[in-house]
Amino acid sequence: MLFFANFATFVLADPADSPASKDASHSVLERFSLRYHLNPGEKLQYEVTHQAKTKTRIRGAEEISQVHTISQRHWDILPATPEGEMVFDHVVDSVEMTQQQGEAEEIRWDSMSGEDPPSVFTLVAEQMGKKLATVTINPMGNELTREDHGGSKASLGMGSLTLQLPENPIAIGESWNVPHEVKARLENGEVKVIKIQERYTLEKVQTGVATLSIRSEPLTPMNEDSVRAQVVQQMSNGEIRFDIDNGRLLSKQLDWDETVVGFQGANSLMEYRARMTERLVEGVPHTAQKP
Structure with missing residues (x-):
């Protein structure tokens, strides 16, 4: 049995037609420095939603599995290092999870309900309200150190915590690779x-917010369909909004629409449809469960 990990295709517009070109505050040729700015003592709160539907057909037998997760998390920004690098604690506050496999009954759990989790969600439940990791990054979002504090490695559909930003200032229409x-x-x-x-790719800049497109490109040939079936779910395609003025992610949306034929034999098929969204929010309570 294969294990499928949780992970919109954009056409680069002519810069002359982009909304940024109509912004009188800057010209198309202006370059923008994308950098993180995290202030000690502040909290950045995010809501992450991940929904996915996987259909597989093997030797005529078809099965559909679906998952839907909404998680609340936050960063506690700690004092910077002597070198000026930013440090934060990553905490998952709460989660609502739904899972259905084939014809089995749908399984649901809300960490705020006070109910014990189903066994399939036990490892995730152990994360709630706990400091999962202490992370040190530089202004470009590169992770310099990470101290894990135990618990499950389940990603809750969140993907990586930070963006890896370009080293040099970038103009609209330009790209960088990670x-x-x-x-x-x-x-x-x-x-x-x-x-x-x-x-x-930096698509546009308006009122201090950069809109980026992201598209994954495999560099290693994937001639085996069984390999491609495992990798497509980790190929990121979507849109990101980054606050240039305040130095933080505002939102991210990644989409998948993949079909792989022959991943387990000539008549096998896998279809994967999913979306992950992340957005900066205010006022999320910092409690994992009701008392």
Whole structure:
């Protein structure tokens, strides 16, 4: 059985037609420095929604699995290091989860309900209200150190915590690449490393907010359909909004619409449809469960 990890395609517009070109505050050729600015003592609160539907057909047997998760999390910004690097604690405050596998009964759990979680959600429940990691980043969002504090490694559909921003100021229409690797298991049991490049493009800037498109491009050939089925869910395609003035993510949306034929035999098929959204919010309570 394959394990599928949780992870809109954009056409680059002519800069002359972009909304930013109509903004009298700057010209199209102006360059923008994208940097994180986190102030000690503040809290950044985010809501992350992840919904996915996977349909598989193997030897004529079809099965549909669906998941839906809404999680509330926050960063506690700590004092900076002597070198001026930013430090924050990552905390997941609450989660609402729904899961259905095939014809089985739908499983639901809300961490704020006070009810014990179903066994399938036990590891996630252990994370609620706890400091999961202390992370140190530089202004470009590069993770310099991470101290994990235990608990499950479940991502809750959140993906990476920070964006890796370009080293130099960037103009509208320009792009930068961020390489990373994912692992896939071959049919003979061996593990293959797949190199992927995430391509970010600055689409527009309005009122201090940068809109970025992101598209993943595989660099390693994926000739085996079984490998492609494992990797497509970790290919990021979508849109990001970044607050240039205050130095933080405002929102992110990633979409998947993938079909892989032959991933487990000639007549097998996998369809994966999913969306993950993340947005900066205010007023989310910092409690994992009701007393």
